[in-house]
Every structure is written in C-alpha cells, then in structure tokens.
Amino acid sequence: MRYRTLAAWCRRRLGGRMRKIPLDAGFSCPNRDGTLSFGGCVFCNQAGSGTGLLHKGFDPRAQWDRLAAKFVNDPDEPHPWAYLQSFSNTHGPVEKLAAVLAQVAALPGVRGLCLGTRPDCLDPEKLDLLTAAPLPVRLELGLQSANDRTLARINRGHDAACFARAVTGAAARGLDVCAHVIAGLPGETLEDFLATMDFLAALPVWGVKFHNLFVARGSLLERSWRAGEYQPMERAAYVAWMARAIPRLRADMVVERINADPAPGELLAPDWASDKSGVIRDIRQALKDLDTWQGRDRDAPDAMPQW
Ligand code: SF4
Numbered sequence: 001m002r003y004r005t006l007a008a009w010c011r012r013r014l015g016g017r018m019r020k021i022p023l024d025a026g027f028s029c030p031n032r033d034g035t036l037s038f039g040g041c042v043f044c045n046q047a048g049s050g051t052g053l054l055h056k057g058f059d060p061r062a063q064w065d066r067l068a069a070k071f072v073n074d075p076d077e078p079h080p081w082a083y084l085q086s087f088s089n090t091h092g093p094v095e096k097l098a099a100v101l102a103q104v105a106a107l108p109g110v111r112g113l114c115l116g117t118r119p120d121c122l123d124p125e126k127l128d129l130l131t132a133a134p135l136p137v138r139l140e141l142g143l144q145s146a147n148d149r150t151l152a153r154i155n156r157g158h159d160a161a162c163f164a165r166a167v168t169g170a171a172a173r174g175l176d177v178c179a180h181v182i183a184g185l186p187g188e189t190l191e192d193f194l195a196t197m198d199f200l201a202a203l204p205v206w207g208v209k210f211h212n213l214f215v216a217r218g219s220l221l222e223r224s225w226r227a228g229e230y231q232p233m234e235r236a237a238y239v240a241w242m243a244r245a246i247p248r249l250r251a252d253m254v255v256e257r258i259n260a261d262p263a264p265g266e267l268l269a270p271d272w273a274s275d276k277s278g279v280i281r282d283i284r285q286a287l288k289d290l291d292t293w294q295g296r297d298r299d300a301p302d303a304m305p306q307w
Helices: 006-013 060-068 094-105 124-131 148-153 160-172 190-201 220-226 235-248 276-289
Strands: 018-023 079-084 112-117 137-144 176-183 207-212 254-257 267-269
Touching (some): 124 160, 137 190, 160 176, 176 190, 176 235, 190 235, 207 235
Parallel strands (some): 018 079, 079 112, 112 137, 176 207, 207 254
C-alpha cells in the first residue's frame, strides 16, 4: 500500500480491526443553531452527517445496542469504538459533554471513542475533560481548507489558526486528532489543496480524512449548483489531486479515508461520487503510475515506508 491506512495502523497498534459505531448524542452545531449562523457550512446537509436515530427515539445506549450487538464479543471484531459523528459533539455546556462521556464509557464492550467536532468548540476545560475520560478518545476535527478565504466562502465560521490552536492543545494532552479536509471547494485550486497538506503536515495531526466535495440534498451548495454557480470536480481531476496530495503528507500520518461516502439519498452530484470503491482503486493506481507514496514529497523521499 502506498499510504498508511487505518487498517494498517489498527493491525500494528491495536492487533485487530476497529469497528466504529455511529452514535447521535443530541448535540447541535454553532453553525446551525444560530450561535454563528443558521445555514451551516455550504456542503452540510441538515442531518449533520448523522444517522437520525436519536430523532426516532433511540438514546445512545439504545443506538449502541441496535448497531453494535453483532460486533461486541465477536473475536473478529476486537475493537468496537463509539463514534459521535453528528454535528459538533463538544458544543454546549461542559456538563453535557461530561454526562455523554460517562454514558459512552458505560456502553457494554466499548473500547474507545471517536468524537467529531469543530475546532472552535474545544476550550481547555473540554480538552481536559476529554483527556481524563475513562476510555481512549480520538478527535475528528473539521478543517476542510487551510485557506481562510475559502473558509469564509464556505461559511465555516472559524479560521485556520483556530484549527491549529485546537490541534496543538489536543496533542499537548496526548489526544490524537484526525483532520477532515475537502478537495474541490468553490474557488480552490490544486495549489490551495496542496497548501492545506503542508499546513497539516506542520501540525501534530495524527491522521487525515479526505473528502471529494459533492452536492448534498438540502445543503446550501445545492442552491448554487442548481443556479449553475457551482460545478463539481471531474473524477479524473480528483484522482490527480489526491495523487499529488498524499505524497505531501508526513509518512507517519494515518490516511483514514480518501474519498467521501454519501449517505443513501443524499447525493445529487457528481454521479461518480457514488462509486466509492472505484475511486479508491483509481487513486491507488494513480499513485502506482507515478511511482509515488505518502511522504515522498516530504520526509520519505527515497523509499516507501513499510506501514
Ligand atoms: S460544522 Fe459540521 S455540522 Fe456544523 S454546519 Fe459545518 S459541517 Fe455541518
């Protein structure tokens, strides 16, 4: 493999695969509840990337029982982790976060917690609380782009410096951070995307999740797309960008995802975004054709590391 996958990291560090169980604990997002804005980031659908199970009456324990039952106690699934994925899971009072952490730690068979949030929702008190949690915690932190003009254009509501502060504070406490980035944001060039790689590589970031921008039903981007103001990236361009971006990362970073995975019914455009495995195959082939690998343009120029 020409990049360090999550599966490789799990094999070496955990001794087996990690299974993430998505849970909705009822958090909102400052970019949706009016604290910063009501519209949200332009690409965000109104479900905030969640399962929606909470609104169907399932509390986190009931969600876990429903979704994790077949993995807990399965010897082939030694690491079921809770994944607080919907919206911004450190937004709101610290007492709420403390209660949710206690609830997650009590889930039967849970081995760790991945928690998605925004960098502007992580003050020192919340970082201390996460560090003291009675189970391993990994943060999934949205950056999307290191270009502040892009961040303003997509209505993120924070700048790149805010992300850097959050990562530095988390890493100083021993918390791993997986950064989320998007290729093909409105107005962005390949150079902007590569500059985001350089920005991440200079920070104590543990891993990266890449997404190709797609038009989600109900997002602000849908309006721009329908008005002809936004055209999604071509598949070949995304593959070419990824083959340039991965070598710019540090070789020790974990590449947890290399393309987006739209939820059923969510994708409006481009059609190719539904071919997740085909796009992964194309990116791997492009890295091979260029005889390049993660870290080649940074700290592993001479030989591909054995991850
Ligand atoms: S921060 Fe996340 S949940 Fe909030 S609007 Fe942006 S994408 Fe949606």
